[in-house]
Amino acid sequence: MFIEQKLSLLFFNTMATKTYNYAIIGAGGAGIHLAMAMMADDFFSDKEILIVEKESKSENDRTWCFWEAGTGKWDALLHHSWAKGSFHSSEIHQALAMPPYRYKMLRSIDFYNHAKNKLAASDHFHWVQDSIEKVSAGSPSVLHGAQAQYQAEHIFDSRIDAGFYENKDSYTRLLQHFKGWMIETEEDFFDPEEFVMMDFRLKWKDSTSFNYVLPTSRRTAMVEFTLFTEDLVTDDTYDKILKQYFEEYLQLKKYKVTEVEKGVIPMSDFPFHKQHQNHLTKIGTAGGWVRPSSGYFFKNAEGYCQQVIDNLKAGRLPSKGVAQSRFRFYDSLLLDILKNKNEMGEDLFTSMFGKNSATQIFKFLDEETSLSEEIKIFWSFRSGPFLWALWRWFLG
Numbered sequence: 001m002f003i004e005q006k007l008s009l010l011f012f013n014t015m016a017t018k019t020y021n022y023a024i025i026g027a028g029g030a031g032i033h034l035a036m037a038m039m040a041d042d043f044f045s046d047k048e049i050l051i052v053e054k055e056s057k058s059e060n061d062r063t064w065c066f067w068e069a070g071t072g073k074w075d076a077l078l079h080h081s082w083a084k085g086s087f088h089s090s091e092i093h094q095a096l097a098m099p100p101y102r103y104k105m106l107r108s109i110d111f112y113n114h115a116k117n118k119l120a121a122s123d124h125f126h127w128v129q130d131s132i133e134k135v136s137a138g139s140p141s142v143l144h145g146a147q148a149q150y151q152a153e154h155i156f157d158s159r160i161d162a163g164f165y166e167n168k169d170s171y172t173r174l175l176q177h178f179k180g181w182m183i184e185t186e187e188d189f190f191d192p193e194e195f196v197m198m199d200f201r202l203k204w205k206d207s208t209s210f211n212y213v214l215p216t217s218r219r220t221a222m223v224e225f226t227l228f229t230e231d232l233v234t235d236d237t238y239d240k241i242l243k244q245y246f247e248e249y250l251q252l253k254k255y256k257v258t259e260v261e262k263g264v265i266p267m268s269d270f271p272f273h274k275q276h277q278n279h280l281t282k283i284g285t286a287g288g289w290v291r292p293s294s295g296y297f298f299k300n301a302e303g304y305c306q307q308v309i310d311n312l313k314a315g316r317l318p319s320k321g322v323a324q325s326r327f328r329f330y331d332s333l334l335l336d337i338l339k340n341k342n343e344m345g346e347d348l349f350t351s352m353f354g355k356n357s358a359t360q361i362f363k364f365l366d367e368e369t370s371l372s373e374e375i376k377i378f379w380s381f382r383s384g385p386f387l388w389a390l391w392r393w394f395l396g
């Protein structure tokens with residue numbers, strides 16, 4: 001009798017397991033970009049889509065900044081945007097030629113809440129809070145969660161492959177790590193129309209490191225200290241540099257810290273694209289969507305999601321051609337220099353911003369430049385380190 005009951009329960013469970021057309025693991029930057037892009041496309045109106053996220057996503061866990069020409073998809077959600085910017089180093093102080101671009105700031109909580117509201121109003125998107133422990137990719141694929149098991153014909157997975165952390169020495173890997181303070185002053189101090197993109201005047205030792213300033217009103221600003229290095233630094237190091245930057249460079253002594261942001265973004269030539277399988281596509285950082293030489297992701301993710309959708313509609317593998325272009329080769333050269341000659345960061349960025357317009361640099365980072373434009377940008381760097389990196393690449 002007991003066995004019969006178990007068998008019928010098993011039979012019932014098997015019958016009851018729904019197979020979704022698509023499952024998205026992770027409702028972070030990439031998962032939400034993809035879900036929103038699917039929702040906007042009629043191709044998915046008869047598809048059942050599952051989103052599994054382990055966190056509640058009810059906190060502002062990061063602030064995204066990105067540049068965009070003219071109006072954009074997320075303008076209604078923006079926290080602030082700037083039409084003017086500048087670049088500082090020990091050699092130059094350069095105003096950025098921005099138009100038609102604006103630099104835009106989006107708080108992640110506004111992005112998450114917007115997506116949650118949209119998804120809740122749909123009857124074919126289903127958001128569950130669960131941690132996926134294991135995936136068996138197949139037909140259908142099975143997602144083993146801590147709470148339940150799910151099935152889907154295709155999985156989009158934002159979990160970073162364990163190999164990325166385990167085989168650190170077999171590829172170039174730097175970390176972009178930072179700490180920032182959202183501060184408030186008692187009196188008007190900032191110009192909310194202008195931001196500082198990079199300020200290399202105050203560095204940590206001889207590393208590639210800089211501060212940046214994002215004023216959101218006359219009395220509030222986000223100021224961050226960022227390093228592109230192999231290892232993290234202590235919390236105290238970020239704090240000391242931030243304090244010194246406020247006192248000596250911004251010449252601001254009275255302010256209150258209202259929020260703190262900390263983060264680490266992997267900068268690496270790890271072959272993320274090799275992690276895709278027939279029934280599973282890696283997305284976001286896990287799919288190599290974060291530009292390894294700059295850590296920027298937000299705007300490019302929009303284009304990558306569109307490519308994924310076009311591939312699905314054409315019956316191709318969803319990952320075909322996504323985040324794989326000659327720009328990855330440029331990134332690996334830049335990474336190689338930053339890893340082996342970390343002290344050269346200020347010099348590299350000074351030549352880049354000193355000899356090219358900001359619009360051209362943005363176009364390059366958006367992967368929209370032509371080969372001749374790219375040669376011009378590379379020509380603007382002092383050639384020694386590039387020839388050296390090229391030679392090292394040639395030797396394999």
Ligand SMILES: Cc1cc2nc3c(=O)[nH]c(=O)nc-3n(C[C@H](O)[C@H](O)[C@H](O)COP(=O)(O)OP(=O)(O)OC[C@H]3O[C@@H](n4cnc5c(N)ncnc54)[C@H](O)[C@@H]3O)c2cc1C
Nearest residue numbers: 026028029030054062064065131132263284285296297298
């Ligand atoms: C603090 C910070 C600031 C950044 N600022 C910028 C910026 O200004 N501009 C820019 O372009 N880029 C920025 N980036 C880089 C990049 O935009 C972000 O890292 C981006 O969030 C990457 O998207 P993602 O979906 O890959 O990862 P995430 O946004 O981290 O999302 C991954 C999601 O997967 C969930 N998850 C993980 N494991 C599981 C599991 N087992 N089961 C279920 N869910 C799981 C996580 O909880 C998370 O919600 C920043 C990164 C950080 C960390």
